[in-house]
Amino acid sequence: MSQFFALPRILLLLVCWLAGPGLGRAQFDLGESKQVTPELLADTAAIAPGQPFTAGVRLRMLPGWHVYYQFSGDSGARPKIEWQLLDGFTAGPIQWPLPTAHFDEGDMLTYVYENDVLLMVEITPPATLAPGDITLKAKLDWLVCEKICVPGQGEVELKLPTGEAAPANAEMFTHWRTQLPKTAGAPFQVKWDRSKASEFALRIEGLPKDFKAEFFPLPPAGAKPARPKTSDLAADGTRTITFPIEEGGAPNLPWRGVLATGKGDAPREGWLLDSTAGGSFSAAPAADSANVSPPTDQNLFALVWSAFLGGLILNLMPCVLPVIALKIFGFVQQAGEEPRRVFRLGLAFVGGVFAFFLGLAALIVGLKAGGINLTWGFQFQNVGILVGLIALVFLFGLNLLGVFEIALGGGTASRLSELSSKEGYGGAFLHGMFTTLLGTSCTAPFLGAVLGFAFVAPPHIVVILFTAIAAGMSLPYFLLTANPAWMRFLPKPGMWMERLKQFMGFIMLAVVVWLLGVLGQSRGVEPLIAVSSFLLVLGVASWIYGVASGRLVGWVLIVALVVGGWFFFLQGKLASTKQPGSGLAAGVAGGIAWEAWSDARVAEATKGGQPVFVDFTADWCLNCKYNEKFVLETDPVRTALKAKNVLPLKADWTNADPAITAILRKHGRVGVPVYLLYPGGDAAPVLLPEILTQSILLEALGKLGG
Numbered sequence: 001m002s003q004f005f006a007l008p009r010i011l012l013l014l015v016c017w018l019a020g021p022g023l024g025r026a027q028f029d030l031g032e033s034k035q036v037t038p039e040l041l042a043d044t045a046a047i048a049p050g051q052p053f054t055a056g057v058r059l060r061m062l063p064g065w066h067v068y069y070q071f072s073g074d075s076g077a078r079p080k081i082e083w084q085l086l087d088g089f090t091a092g093p094i095q096w097p098l099p100t101a102h103f104d105e106g107d108m109l110t111y112v113y114e115n116d117v118l119l120m121v122e123i124t125p126p127a128t129l130a131p132g133d134i135t136l137k138a139k140l141d142w143l144v145c146e147k148i149c150v151p152g153q154g155e156v157e158l159k160l161p162t163g164e165a166a167p168a169n170a171e172m173f174t175h176w177r178t179q180l181p182k183t184a185g186a187p188f189q190v191k192w193d194r195s196k197a198s199e200f201a202l203r204i205e206g207l208p209k210d211f212k213a214e215f216f217p218l219p220p221a222g223a224k225p226a227r228p229k230t231s232d233l234a235a236d237g238t239r240t241i242t243f244p245i246e247e248g249g250a251p252n253l254p255w256r257g258v259l260a261t262g263k264g265d266a267p268r269e270g271w272l273l274d275s276t277a278g279g280s281f282s283a284a285p286a287a288d289s290a291n292v293s294p295p296t297d298q299n300l301f302a303l304v305w306s307a308f309l310g311g312l313i314l315n316l317m318p319c320v321l322p323v324i325a326l327k328i329f330g331f332v333q334q335a336g337e338e339p340r341r342v343f344r345l346g347l348a349f350v351g352g353v354f355a356f357f358l359g360l361a362a363l364i365v366g367l368k369a370g371g372i373n374l375t376w377g378f379q380f381q382n383v384g385i386l387v388g389l390i391a392l393v394f395l396f397g398l399n400l401l402g403v404f405e406i407a408l409g410g411g412t413a414s415r416l417s418e419l420s421s422k423e424g425y426g427g428a429f430l431h432g433m434f435t436t437l438l439g440t441s442c443t444a445p446f447l448g449a450v451l452g453f454a455f456v457a458p459p460h461i462v463v464i465l466f467t468a469i470a471a472g473m474s475l476p477y478f479l480l481t482a483n484p485a486w487m488r489f490l491p492k493p494g495m496w497m498e499r500l501k502q503f504m505g506f507i508m509l510a511v512v513v514w515l516l517g518v519l520g521q522s523r524g525v526e527p528l529i530a531v532s533s534f535l536l537v538l539g540v541a542s543w544i545y546g547v548a549s550g551r552l553v554g555w556v557l558i559v560a561l562v563v564g565g566w567f568f569f570l571q572g573k574l575a576s577t578k579q580p581g582s583g584l585a586a587g588v589a590g591g592i593a594w595e596a597w598s599d600a601r602v603a604e605a606t607k608g609g610q611p612v613f614v615d616f617t618a619d620w621c622l623n624c625k626y627n628e629k630f631v632l633e634t635d636p637v638r639t640a641l642k643a644k645n646v647l648p649l650k651a652d653w654t655n656a657d658p659a660i661t662a663i664l665r666k667h668g669r670v671g672v673p674v675y676l677l678y679p680g681g682d683a684a685p686v687l688l689p690e691i692l693t694q695s696i697l698l699e700a701l702g703k704l705g706g
Contacts, residue, residue: 035065035144040136040156041118043173046163047134050127053165054173055091055136056118057081057156065146066112069099071218073110075662077143079119084137088126095120097179098260098270099216108599108666109227111216112145118176129162136160149658181258181270190259192275197249200225201242202259202273209237210263215273217257221461222248222303224668226684244684247668304468311472346481348425350474352432357470358463365459383523383574386620387531390515392434394535395542397508403539404546436473514622521619522654523574530569537565591633592641597651599659602678605647609680611704613641616651616660616674624673627692636694640701646677679704 037060044053059067059079068076083091096119099111123136137157144150188206204213217225224247231240255275262268398404512535520528541561548554595601597614605612615632617624631637641648653660653672664674667687675688677700686700 035062035146035150036060036067036142036152036154038140038154038156040138040158041169041172042123042136042158042160043167043169044160045166045168046161047125047129048163048165049125049129051165052122052124054120055123055158056120056169056173056176057138057140058116058118058172059113059142060116061114061144063115065144066102066114067117067142067144069111069113069216070094070096071111071216073102074108074666075104076110076112076145076149079140079142081119081121082139082141083121084139085123086134090124092122092124095122095180097176098181098258098268101214101216104599108662118172120173120176120180131162133159133161178267179270181260181272183272186259186271188261190273192255194252194255194275197245197251199242199244199249200253200255200275201240202275203238203240204259205236205238207237207239207261208263209233209235211237211261212263213239213241214260215241215243215257216260217243217255219255220248220253223250223253223255224248246666303465307465307468308472311469312475314469314473315476343481345425345428346477348428349432349481350478352429352434353436353474353477354432354467354470355429356433356436357466357473361462361466365462383519383527386515386519387534387570387574390512390519390531391535391538393508393515394512394538396434397505397512398539398542400505400508401502402505404542432474436470515620518620518654527574530574533569534565537561537569541565592638592648594648594650597649597660599663601647601649606678606680606682611644611646611680612649612676612678613646613701614649614651614676614678614685616653616664616669616672616676618652618654618672620654621672623690627673631692631694631697634694637697637701640698644701644704646701646704677701677704 039058039060041056041058042053043056047053057079061067068078070078072078081094085091097113097117099113102110102112102114104110125134135157136159137155140152140154140156142152144152188204191203191205193201193203202215207213213230215228219225223245226244226246228241228243231242233239253275257273258270259273260268260270516528516532519531538561541558544554544557544561548557594615597616602612602614615624615628617628640646651657651660651663653664664671667674667676667685673690673692675692675697676685677688678685688696688700
């Protein structure tokens with residue numbers, strides 16, 4: 001392994017330098033939102049020392065556009081306010097007005113503000129203020145949606161003099177204060193039922209029959225409510241609102257929320273309800289729900305245990321097996337070495353695994369803080385990262401085939417032992433990271449729900465869960481190197497090892513072919529040809545490195561080839577040329593007649609009572625391809641789908657379709673494969689396991705009517 005990491009360090013720096021700007025644009029370009037006009041207002045014309053006042057961030061939207069409530073529902077993200085106040089000033093939580101329920105095409109339910117909203121915050125100035133003007137400033141982030149969603153950012157400021165407080169903007173603040181939920185005096189009684197892990201319900205008594213009631217949930221951490229169902233009205237107006245719990249359900253969870261009531265077109269009123277209060281309403285003040293309560297110890301333990309098992313099983317996934325074979329080869333090489341060195345090399349490999357997962361956790365936490373959400377396997381959806389990964393695996397294969405080696409000058413021979421020791425540990429560390437990088441194209445059993453929770457959990461929970469995944473994945477290697485005596489079961493070193501190393505090189509090239517196939521399926525033929533041509537240039541550069549023995553002319557040729565090859569073959573030629581839905585036509589003869597997934601198609605079919613089966617897949621997901629070949633495209637499954645008149649839809653997530661991402665998040669998933677079976681009508685879809693079998697799918701299909 002030490003022979004591999006010298007040339008790639010240099011060549012990949014060049015590749016990353018060349019790919020860097022385009023990579024950033026492809027994945028994280030936030031753009032500018034022109035659909036929202038922000039403004040900062042206050043209910044006072046002057047700031048009096050020590051006297052609290054209310055500031056309001058007003059967001060005015062173009063017709064048809066909306067921003068989100070503090071709990072956005074099935075998709076979306078709430079506005080964020082970052083105050084920039086002078087020393088001594090403090091800002092309270094956002095006071096959220098009553099939202100409206102918004103139904104998108106399909107089965108998406110969100111809670112939004114349309115046209116106009118004022119987000120009020122109480123500001124408390126210090127007890128003493130110098131005469132003069134005070135400037136209030138705030139940075140804003142929001143997501144505004146119509147048919148598409150546009151992230152937006154802005155800055156607002158308001159200059160007010162110090163002095164005796166006097167009312168300002170009274171009409172506007174009065175209007176929006178009437179839309180804040182109350183904490184007392186509700187004209188009804190509420191009885192909660194939290195006895196089931198699969199749902200919670202609230203029974204509303206004493207509300208007149210001609211009054212409408214809506215409940216906007218504020219779920220505890222890790223729990224995700226589905227679309228509510230309201231019972232028929234009793235003669236006295238009593239009704240029950242039931243929320244199925246899609247994820248994180250447990251008996252007696254501390255549910256909170258706002259119940260809004262209104263008659264006809266009259267303005268609504270709302271009350272903040274708390275299931276732990278034991279009565280009809282809570283006396284707790286309405287506050288920002290960002291700091292939701294953490295999961296219970298029991299739930300957290302179950303999540304950590306599932307994360308550990310998922311990481312352990314990840315070693316058996318087809319995307320990891322080629323690299324695992326290389327690691328076993330490394331164990332054979334180390335079998336005759338001093339036990340302590342073997343153990344240290346094992347720790348270095350394990351350190352690489354942990355470094356990757358903890359780095360990913362830090363990236364998730366950091367990007368979430370900036371309003372950006374990642375998904376599992378995101379690196380395969382970004383063409384810049386994918387090309388870099390292809391180049392890395394290609395160089396890996398060439399090194400194993402002996403195209404280039406490390407050439408040491410005579411002056412360094414005396415330090416050979418020290419250098420190989422350092423390179424050995426560094427190589428083991430990077431090998432651990434590389435193994436994990438390839439592993440993220442798969443999700444193992446137990447990992448689906450864990451990742452779905454981790455990508456939306458508080459920062460400390462994200463770190464805990466990814467640490468558990470790393471511990472599970474690295475456990476076999478730690479045990480093997482911690483007990484070198486077990487290596488006696490491995491073959492003794494010999495010439496066969498050189499032959500095995502070369503054979504492993506061909507396995508790495510097979511991985512390159514797979515990754516090129518992913519690129520071709522997702523981007524089209526022209527980008528595939530461009531990258532293949534660049535790999536040819538990279539191969540020549542590697543060969544020059546192997547024969548030039550570190551001479552200056554060799555390095556000049558290598559840099560010229562890589563830079564020239566990039567600009568000639570890749571620059572501006574990685575844009576997708578694939579037509580949407582073109583992959584659906586390439587099925588097996590007599591196979592399932594897949595249609596392209598859309599929310600509208602699901603809604604159309606289920607409304608007519610037709611069952612729908614959705615395969616959420618990606619070209620880079622080997623688990624998906626395995627399930628498609630050995631489970632979905634089999635005679636028993638085809639026959640069952642036809643017999644039950646099931647509409648088969650394929651949701652291609654290869655290039656990170658935002659609509660598909662929203663549905664995955666709705667069901668607590670951040671990666672593929674995912675399988676949903678809609679029974680038809682108003683029935684909720686059934687979420688099937690990632691590792692699908694014929695018997696599981698046929699059993700689910702057998703439960704359908706018809």
